Structure formats: C-alpha cells, structure tokens
Amino acid sequence: MAETKPTSAGGLYGYLVLICAVAAVGGFLFGFDTAVISGAEPLFTDEFKLDPKMEGFVTSSAIVGCFFGALGAGVLTDRFGRKKTLLVSAVLFLVSAIWCWVAGGKVELVFARLLGGLGIGIASLASPLYIAEVSPPRARGRLVALQQLAIVLGILGAFFSNSVVNIMDMTDPAKWRLMFGVAALPAALFFVLLFLVPESPRWLSKQGLHQQAREILSRVAGTAEAELALAQIREAISQEDVGVRELIRPGVRRALFVGITLAVFTQITGINAIMYYAPKVFKEAGFGTSAAYWHSIFVGLTNLVFTVASMVFVDKMGRRALLLIGSSCMGIALVLVGYGFHAKLPAQALLAGVLLYVASFAFSMGVVGWVVISEIYPTRVRGRAMALATSAVWASCYLVSVTFPWLLKNFGSSNTFWGYALMCAGALAFVALFVPETKGRTLEEIERAWARR
Known part of the structure; x- marks a missing residue:
C-alpha cells in the first residue's frame, strides 16, 4: 500500500471511498453467488433429476456454509x-468457483458450494464491519451502503452472465458449470486488491497499535478528526469485557435483539425467493425459458437503481424512515403479486409487481438493514454481535430458499407470496x-445511547 498521504479534503474522501470500495468487492461476490444459482439451478436440476426437496437442498447448500462462515x-x-x-474469504471464493466449474456430480457441487458459502458468510460480516470502522459518521451510511451496492451489482452481473451463457452453443451441463466458473475472475481480483487497503483503525487500537491507528484515521478523516476519533475509540476499548456474559448485559442485549431480528426480517420477507429462483418465478408467471432468463436482468437493474437511491437518502432521511416506507411497499407489492397469480393476470402484470417489490426492498431493507446491523453494536462486542446477526441472516435465508420450491408445489404461487406479505407486515411493526x-451519530455515541436504555 502506498504511503503518500492525501492532503486535500477531496483526496481524503477519495482515499476513503477507494478502500471501502475494495472491501465491498466481497459484497459483489456475495451478490454474484446469490443470483448465479438462479440460472444454474434449472439446468443441474434437469441433469441430476432432482425432486423439489432435493432441488431446494442443493440450491441452498452454499447457505449452510454462509451460516458457519x-x-x-x-x-x-x-x-x-x-x-x-x-x-481468507477471497481465497475461499476463488477455490469454490473453480471447483464448481469442474465438479463431476451433485455431491461435489454441494461441497464446492459449501466452501464458497464459507467465503460469503465471512465476507458478509467482515466487509460491512470494516467499512463501518473506517468511515466518519457523516458518511458512514453511504459508505456502508457501498456493500449493498456491490451486492446488487453482483446480482445484476450474474443475471447478465447467466443470460449470455444460456444462449451459447454448448450442452446444458457445460452451461451451468461455466455460470459458476465465471466467479473466479472477480474472486481473484478481490484477493489482489485487498493488499492495497489498510487494517481497521479500531482493530489496531484494540491491539495497542495506537500510532498505526492514528495514521490510518488521519488518511481517511484528517488529523484533527483523527485525534478525536482515536480518543473515543480508546475510551470504548478501555471498558471492554468480551466474554459471552457481555453479550447479555442490558444495553448490549437490546442491541443484539434489534440487530438479529432485523437481520431475520431482511430474509423472511422473501427477497431470495426472487433472487434464487427468478427464472422459475417468471416461468410460473407465463414467460418462456429464454424470456425468463432475460427478464431476470430487469430485476437486477431495478435492484441497482433503487439501491443507489437508498444510498443517496440513507444519511438524509435516516434509517427508520426508509425501513418504514420500504416495508410497507414490499407488503403491498407481494399482495399484488399473489393476486396476479391467483387471478391469472398477464405475465407482464406479475413482472411489474415483482419489480415493485424488488425496488421497495432495495430502497429499504437491502441497504438500510446492513447499515443498521453494522453500526448498532458497542465496539467491544461488535465482531461477535455482528457474527450472530449475520448468521441469523443466513439461517433465515436458508429457510426461505430451501422451502420455496416446496411451498410453490404444495400451497401454490399466490398463497406463497401472500405469506411473505404477512412477514412484511411483521417487519413494519418491528x-x-x-x-x-x-x-449522524458516531459508533461510540450509539454505544452510549444503548447503555442508557
């Protein structure tokens, strides 16, 4: 990493954006893996003759790795x-992508996906945690939202890549393997770029490396702000007690409850039923096979546009406003999607409902959920508390993805989406x-606010 320090305000912010963007490449790989399965799943399901239960298990195998990661x-x-x-997460991504590409059967595919899931699970915690810890309060919401923007770009990239691979002149088994193998390119890039970023100043200070922490804070915020930030960090660290007992203290316990429950709602409101099974949903709506793949790109583009909108407003309107608006609109959209299936409306009407739902999720839960989860915990337990919240994301994500094919078969499309609408109502109330x-609060101010509750 170059040691030249940026001197202007623009240089400071540019350097900050650069290192946050590198950390967010982990989010790109997270998003790519989320969506690449939607294109590969119909092909390997046909090749391996999977029933709905086994289809859900193989599709969701990476999520088991995500949970433990x-x-x-x-x-x-x-x-x-x-x-x-x-x-470590970058290496796991790379090995998994190559292994999926050359997998000889469904057992190998499951293990390769499990390995990749470990990388996703690690990055899903470490990337937003790193970004939150290097970012000043005035920009933290937008910069942590880079993680979600990267996830969305990964989803869009996978939808596009899947659609291109699907029209290539090769056998179906070769197609789904190549869909997975494409991820090796961004994984290798992530590994190389990580050598350009510094360590988290909060972690360095926790290890007693205060001078190194000061230098990094100076590079991202300027000397005056760095001294204030370092003093706040050292004060928080001086009060540390990182035993398991600390997680159940009153202030921490409430933050943990909020973080874990919000994490669960980001998933059980149904987003990955769309992201993991988009072509399947669009086929159910009446689109042909090729059209189902290409219409998935509209999902990715909608996700991208409204994620960027959320990044603009998250530090202006605040976290609560976006979550309340988004949860309401998500519920309305899913009621409309369920009605569309029930009344057998034209496929284009169902597409419109799905896009409204994806837009509402991207504007709220998609961005703001990760922002809140990354910033509400005290410094002394942030790593472990985020691990619990992120594991809750993956546990609930697994529940949605493994049950979705079964729900469609046994309850029908309309009842399935109405069920997710009820979850949106629960999220709104929560x-x-x-x-x-x-x-606009520093991480240390948020910590003191919890302590007063």
Whole structure:
C-alpha cells in the first residue's frame, strides 16, 4: 500500500471511498453467488433429476456454509483483524468457483458450494464491519451502503452472465458449470486488491497499535478528526469485557435483539425467493425459458437503481424512515403479486409487481438493514454481535430458499407470496416499535445511547 498521504479534503474522501470500495468487492461476490444459482439451478436440476426437496437442498447448500462462515467470522475478525479475514474469504471464493466449474456430480457441487458459502458468510460480516470502522459518521451510511451496492451489482452481473451463457452453443451441463466458473475472475481480483487497503483503525487500537491507528484515521478523516476519533475509540476499548456474559448485559442485549431480528426480517420477507429462483418465478408467471432468463436482468437493474437511491437518502432521511416506507411497499407489492397469480393476470402484470417489490426492498431493507446491523453494536462486542446477526441472516435465508420450491408445489404461487406479505407486515411493526434512529451519530455515541436504555 502506498504511503503518500492525501492532503486535500477531496483526496481524503477519495482515499476513503477507494478502500471501502475494495472491501465491498466481497459484497459483489456475495451478490454474484446469490443470483448465479438462479440460472444454474434449472439446468443441474434437469441433469441430476432432482425432486423439489432435493432441488431446494442443493440450491441452498452454499447457505449452510454462509451460516458457519458468518458465525466464525466474528472470532476471526477479532483475533486476526478485518483485512486478513477478508483475504481468507477471497481465497475461499476463488477455490469454490473453480471447483464448481469442474465438479463431476451433485455431491461435489454441494461441497464446492459449501466452501464458497464459507467465503460469503465471512465476507458478509467482515466487509460491512470494516467499512463501518473506517468511515466518519457523516458518511458512514453511504459508505456502508457501498456493500449493498456491490451486492446488487453482483446480482445484476450474474443475471447478465447467466443470460449470455444460456444462449451459447454448448450442452446444458457445460452451461451451468461455466455460470459458476465465471466467479473466479472477480474472486481473484478481490484477493489482489485487498493488499492495497489498510487494517481497521479500531482493530489496531484494540491491539495497542495506537500510532498505526492514528495514521490510518488521519488518511481517511484528517488529523484533527483523527485525534478525536482515536480518543473515543480508546475510551470504548478501555471498558471492554468480551466474554459471552457481555453479550447479555442490558444495553448490549437490546442491541443484539434489534440487530438479529432485523437481520431475520431482511430474509423472511422473501427477497431470495426472487433472487434464487427468478427464472422459475417468471416461468410460473407465463414467460418462456429464454424470456425468463432475460427478464431476470430487469430485476437486477431495478435492484441497482433503487439501491443507489437508498444510498443517496440513507444519511438524509435516516434509517427508520426508509425501513418504514420500504416495508410497507414490499407488503403491498407481494399482495399484488399473489393476486396476479391467483387471478391469472398477464405475465407482464406479475413482472411489474415483482419489480415493485424488488425496488421497495432495495430502497429499504437491502441497504438500510446492513447499515443498521453494522453500526448498532458497542465496539467491544461488535465482531461477535455482528457474527450472530449475520448468521441469523443466513439461517433465515436458508429457510426461505430451501422451502420455496416446496411451498410453490404444495400451497401454490399466490398463497406463497401472500405469506411473505404477512412477514412484511411483521417487519413494519418491528421497525416502528424497536429500531432506533442512528443517522449522524458516531459508533461510540450509539454505544452510549444503548447503555442508557
């Protein structure tokens, strides 16, 4: 990493955006893996003759790895640092992509996906944690939202890649393997770029490396702000008690409850039923095979546009407002999608309902959920608390993805989407009652606010 320090305000912010963007490449790989399965799943399901239960299991196998990766990432980030943990995730991504490409059967595919899931789980915690810890309060919401923007770009990239591979002149088994193998390119790039970023100043200070932490804070925020930030960090660290007992203390316990429950709602409101099975949903709606693949790109583009909109407004309107608006619109959209299936409306009407739902999710839960999860925990337990919240994301994601084919077969499309609409109503009530506003506060100010509750 170059040691030249940026001197202007623009140079400081440019350097900050650069290192946050590199960390967010982990989010791109997260998003790519989320969507690439939607294109590969119909092809390997046909090749291996999978029934709905086995289809859900193979499709969701990576999520098992995600759960354990996220659970272990808290210990890894606290013990070895945020940067080294991200390097581990990059290696896992790369090996998994190549292994999926050459997998000889469904058992190998499951194990390769499990390995990739470990990388996703680790990055899903370590990337937003790193970004939150290097970002000043005034820009933290937008910069942590880079993680979600990267996830969305990964989803769009996978939808596009799948559609291109699908029209290539090769056998179906070769197509689904290539769909997975494409991920090796961004995984290798992620590994190389990570050598250009510094370690988290909060983690360095926790290890007693205060001078190194000061230098990094100066590079991202300027000397005066760096001194204030370092003093706040050292004060928070001086009060640390990182035993398991600390997680159940009153202030921490409430933050943990909010973070984990919000994490669960980001998934059980149904987003990955769309992302993992988009072509399947569009075929159910009446589109042909090729059209189902290409219409998935509209999902990715909608996701991208409204993620960017959320990044613009998250530090202006605040976290609660976006979550309340988005949860309401998500529920309305899913009611309309369910009605569209029930009344057998034209496929284009169902597409419009799905796009409204994706737009509402991207504007709210997609971005703001990760922002809140990354910033509400005290410094002394942030790594482990985020590990629990992120593991909750993956556990609930697994539940949605493994049950979706079964729900469609046994309850029908309309009842399935109406069920997800009920979850959106629960999310709306939860946000209204429990989620605090954290806009414009330092991480240490948020910590003190929990302590007073």
